[in-house]
Amino acid sequence: MPKIVDPAQRREAIADALFAIVLKQGFAKVSLRAIAEEAGLAIGSIRHYFTTAEGIVRFALETLVARVSARLETRLASLLPQLDAGSLSGGAAKELTVDLLAELLPLDEVRRQESVVWLAFEETARTDPALADVFETSVRGSRKLMARTLESMSHRGALRVDLDLDLEVDALAALIDGLTLRSTLHPEVLTPERAREVLSAHLEQLRK
Amino acid sequence: MPKIVDPAQRREAIADALFAIVLKQGFAKVSLRAIAEEAGLAIGSIRHYFTTAEGIVRFALETLVARVSARLETRLASLLPQLDAGSLSGGAAKELTVDLLAELLPLDEVRRQESVVWLAFEETARTDPALADVFETSVRGSRKLMARTLESMSHRGALRVDLDLDLEVDALAALIDGLTLRSTLHPEVLTPERAREVLSAHLEQLRK
DNA sequence: ATCGTTTTAGCACGTTCATGCTATTAAGCC
């Protein structure tokens, strides 16, 4: 039998190499050669796991989405029971909600890198049908997360009653998108910590 | 004397060709050859006006910024006297303010195209120092516009008094960034008209 | 009509790219 290498792990390593290049040199510099060098592999080796270059990009995007989704799911799973238990004060509940949504902000190096890569993919996806559907799903998913969050507040009676909930969902989703965009690409204008404050203040204004 | 061609006009036409390619095929497909074909010129002709390919990109970005800035300046110039005159009702003043800020949203085909190109440049600029300073300036400029807008409301006494003005400036800037991003790249999730409604509602909530 | 200069055209070169193939290497079962 042959040399044993976990193929899934190898694929992830290749995706990580792609991320590193996007991060350091931008999406335009991504190429099989660059990925091979970054990963410390020969081009032939990479092509053993991915037949086309496009396949790498596609897989990398799916990997990225999976990682972020997993983190959000984890947080959500630990948050919802706490909120439903009703044992928290309004302020504590709000802080936990902020924590959940702030998961999307580039508040640490890992998330900063993910945000950069995410934004790089976004431009590529606009003209690449193979990637577009992944984004469509993700964007709808993030809107859904906002909706769930606000509905949860509403059910607890923690939300102002004079609000158009649907409109507030769009506003919250856009606000977080904008905060992420600015604090990722222009941290000297808007620091991630500041972005978190803005998010917190926004939620505070929605409270009763 | 030689054939008469307005060089400035030619440069703009070349920039427009670049915009068209970004729009139709994405930033990755931009090349001298592609630009030449789109503009109906020979590569040599283009290189007569721009010695390097990088120069075209740089010039195109400056052109884009100039166009958007000019539109904003025009609107601002017509808006400020009206507001200072104090002859408008609060509601009318707010609508005019929304109109001003909505200039940044992709509400018509021209602005949609500009937004797409703008976002494409943004990713490129992250790793290209020659473009980065243009963006730095523009991002600060847009924040300044938000600040001026809110200050104007504040001076007219049209703003709630319990607000942290600086925080609201960041929030407004991020909200508009996010609305633009979403309604440009994912109009099926957030239509531009809907984005305008969100913006309007946000400003309404800031009013006294 | 001729000349001088701007504009246009495009060839040639060296790089870089993705990809189709073919060898070579390494590891576990017989």
Add this chain to the structure above:
DNA sequence: GGCTTAATAGCATGAACGTGCTAAAACGAT
């Protein structure tokens, strides 16, 4: 210990790229 097969390595090809450079063309003043 040799066989089998996954994994690795890298060569060859053709296409696309930016750019240096030279030649042609177009046009207005003389």
